[in-house]
């Protein structure tokens with residue numbers, strides 16, 4: 089018998105004992121016994137039959153799945169020495185095992201009936217009363233010829249005891265009377281049965297007194313049974329335990345139903361866990377039939393609980409640190425979120441990630457890395473409140489669920505910040521792993537929750553994204569901000585789209601004219617455009633940083649340069665512009681600092697036969713400042729090849745102007761923000777004045793960009809700015825519009841400057 093069967097068997101036995109005690113009808117009890125046996129033997133063609141002996145005839149007791157015609161045909165059969173298996177068994181008061189109905193002489197008279205019903209073997213056991221009489225038979229039929237096996241017979245015999253208990257009850261009298269008598273009759277049988285049970289069987293009266301104690305495990309009792317009998321629960325149990333047990337007894341007696349109750353108890357053999365099934369037994373004591381009693385069958389489930397605990401440990405705790413894992417964290421978080429929203433409080437979680445943990449892992453190996461993680465966990469735990477939850481949710485990722493909550497959001501976020509600082513302070517001291525000392529740093533992302541329900545997974549993700557944001561910003565602690573999160577999601581989409589933009593020819597180049605002080609077109613700035621299929625034009629301000637991260641700037645740059653070269657060839661051929669016109673191209677920082685930038689550039693333009701002198705390369709002040717020494721060398725090289733170098737967005741880099749003297753520049757572009765300020769304030773104007781003055785000193789051109797108004801134009805021309813660029817003259821346009829636009833421009837060099845938009 090396997091474990092599942094054994095457990096089921098015990099369960100059925102207990103149920104039946106209480107059913108018998110409760111006075112459930114004989115038929116119901118026998119049916120239950122028969123079905124259970126069929127279930128436990130688990131063969132598709134096994135049929136159980138229980139027959140009741142009345143006088144010298146066998147009457148049907150229970151046969152839940154046996155062929156109905158067959159049952160009807162043998163109903164009332166007289167027992168005798170050659171009457172099939174059952175008739176013979178009852179007659180001889182002895183088990184009869186027939187493995188082949190078709191050949192066994194006992195079946196000569198009945199085999200036709202049986203074979204017709206598909207029955208090929210039949211083993212029968214007599215059911216014998218406590219006083220020695222045969223009560224009936226218990227049979228197993230099989231749809232195939234089958235030799236007797238001990239296992240099944242043992243099972244049958246176990247149930248025979250129960251069946252006899254059921255059958256001995258006098259069903260003709262009223263139930264209570266029947267029970268009264270039956271119990272009296274069978275008390276020793278019941279006792280011996282209960283005594284053999286692996287479980288503890290206790291009978292309590294309605295006041296919680298121990299009436300009887302049975303069972304083969306005396307050590308499972310809180311005291312030896314001789315000391316318990318007659319005592320009250322409250323005399324022997326801790327008060328809380330006796331009270332809860334008493335409640336169960338009362339509830340069981342009032343509701344008259346079986347109850348299951350789990351409890352831990354320090355018994356004679358030590359602390360154990362029990363699962364009890366409790367059923368009422370009316371009229372238990374024949375002398376005081378009105379007094380209520382319950383049968384309390386307690387199974388020791390300590391081992392099972394221990395196994396459950398281990399399983400729980402495995403699935404809810406991290407093996408390395410023994411900290412709760414993501415799963416358990418989510419459960420706890422869900423509770424805390426509910427609490428917060430129910431009570432109108434704010435709560436929060438901290439997502440902590442170690443910086444550069446990979447480097448440590450690479451140095452000391454994975455096991456060293458584990459040691460380090462354990463040490464980190466220990467240090468953090470020391471800084472936390474006992475009720476905070478620290479969970480490990482990934483390799484070097486921890487989440488702290490703060491126990492503390494507050495109705496005041498501002499005060500709460502302050503104290504969360506303090507908690508984060510405390511946690512980060514554990515990294516002030518170095519870590520020693522396998523004789524190596526490491527300085528480790530970490531970052532924390534925080535997400536708060538409050539009045540609305542939010543899924544734990546979502547909160548954790550939010551805190552994680554805040555942590556990534558902290559990384560990006562170079563901060564140690566960052567709070568999650570939903571607008572940031574939305575931007576991130578959008579960015580991920582954009583990244584995906586941008587990778588395909590090149591293949592789909594969605595990238596093009598627009599040109600914005602640049603004019604001189606008398607309004608003559610002196611050149612253009614090439615500006616990249618991305619025409620997104622759904623979003624329309626996406627500004628380069630948005631996608632250039634993305635393109636840098638994706639590493640596709642070289643491809644984009646090449647596309648722009650080829651386009652520009654194509655335009656230059658067309659313009660040269662058309663002879664519509666002054667012979668010294670130039671086209672300005674923006675160069676990204678990441679591109680500019682590359683060694684092969686120069687070669688790539690020359691390769692492209694020479695392919696078009698365009699001389700470097702046609703091109704101005706714009707780099708921002710920021711790009712130059714990133715690495716001044718390198719920038720100077722690179723710029724000198726490019727200049728010596730014939731390119732013009734222009735400093736874009738000049739004035740926004742907050743740099744000391746002194747460095748400018750060292751730079752080989754041909755042009756400075758006054759940033760739009762200063763041009764905007766011209767008419768707004770004296771300071772605005774003086775900044776522009778200073779930049780113009782400085783350029784003069786350095787001997788380079790000045791370009792004012794973002795010129796939108798007459799007044800700005802007037803001022804700038806008055807200051808003899810060399811080149812103007814802005815919507816006031818023309819917006820950036822595609823090449824199809826650019827050519828007609830050029831045609832419209834007055835050819836006379838002498839044309840005074842005027843609005844041309």
Ligand code: C2E
Nearest residue numbers: 615616627628629648674675676794795796814815816820
């Ligand atoms: P930038 O080099 O400072 O370009 C000037 C920006 O100002 C352009 O925006 C232009 O359309 C805009 N602009 C010009 N005149 C006016 C005006 O009167 N009023 C206003 N409000 N705006 C004006 P755009 O085309 O969106 O380009 C933005 C930035 O993207 C550029 O700033 C540049 O840094 C970068 N970029 C554009 N094309 C390329 C490219 O081919 N390569 C690289 N690496 N960066 C590029």
Ligand code: CA
Nearest residue numbers: 613674706736
């Ligand atoms: Ca530019």
Ligand code: CA
Nearest residue numbers: 736737757793
């Ligand atoms: Ca600019």
